[in-house]
């Protein structure tokens with residue numbers, strides 16, 4: 001990964017893009033796209049699209065740019081701020097975190113509070129706190145003062161800078177799935193200097209974590225001949241993993257290809273063949289039901305779109321410290337660029 005691409009990744013990860021409030025990260029994505037794409041657009045849902053013109057089949061490479069977050073539901077008369085989740089949180093990890101509230105007047109820092117453990121009943125002490133028992137303290141001395149600084153519906157993210165763990169591994173917040181939007185655009189960048197026949201669209205889709213809005217509407221609007229969906233998947237190389245249920249998925253083990261639900265088997269086969277031929281390590285993940293990715297919205301769009309899923313192994317998903325390997329990101333870019341180039345002038349994935 002060169003310095004420019006790494007800086008782009010870190011800029012995306014340091015911005016905030018809770019679902020339905022993706023604009024800050026999407027602006028960074030489009031600005032980067034403008035340096036090499038033929039066309040960069042944004043629509044009324046917030047979907048950002050970068051295109052490389054071609055006469056061949058229409059290819060969609062999609063990664064959702066939203067992340068899970070929180071939003072203000074109520075401000076009480078003592079100035080405490082109450083909140084609802086945006087997306088699927090593990091309530092256990094919210095206690096004691098710092099937040100960045102995205103108010104109309106800019107970022108407002110806060111801390112998530114709860115009753116100290118010393119003052120809990122013996123029975124409650126061993127239990128994780130539930131989200132509805134937590135509040136946010138922004139240092140306000142009254143409800144009136146708090147309401148001047150933040151408003152109902154203001155979104156927020158956990159404040160957590162990215163850390164480099166060495167071995168090309170990083171930890172940070174919302175790697176799910178800004179790194180997918182990054183791979184989509186970096187693939188387009190790679191193809192821009194070695195033009196394929198295909199007409200290629202990178203899509204940074206909104207709201208995957210809550211409604212699948214961007215994947216669904218993006219696939220309908222673009223009507224591609226084939227789609228590649230990027231997301232994170234659960235790594236099973238940690239001490240409490242269940243390989244029997246989840247397979248052998250390793251951080252640094254290369255891209256993970258989904259087999260089963262929503263995925264077109266011929267798209268999968270082509271990815272696996274290209275990975276083997278080019279000595280790119282990869283893993284296969286089995287999906288016996290819907291995948292929980294944007295593929296669930298893209299594959300059934302219109303009359304059905306042949307779709308593949310390329311995932312990146314991620315430890316501690318939906319925590320403020322998700323861990324991935326940058327090597328896996330580079331390998332995914334390389335593999336998808338090979339897939340697009342290999343299509344040539346046709347993309348027939350009919351299952352006979």
Ligand SMILES: [Zn+2]
Pocket residue numbers: 176209318
């Ligand atoms: Zn997620």
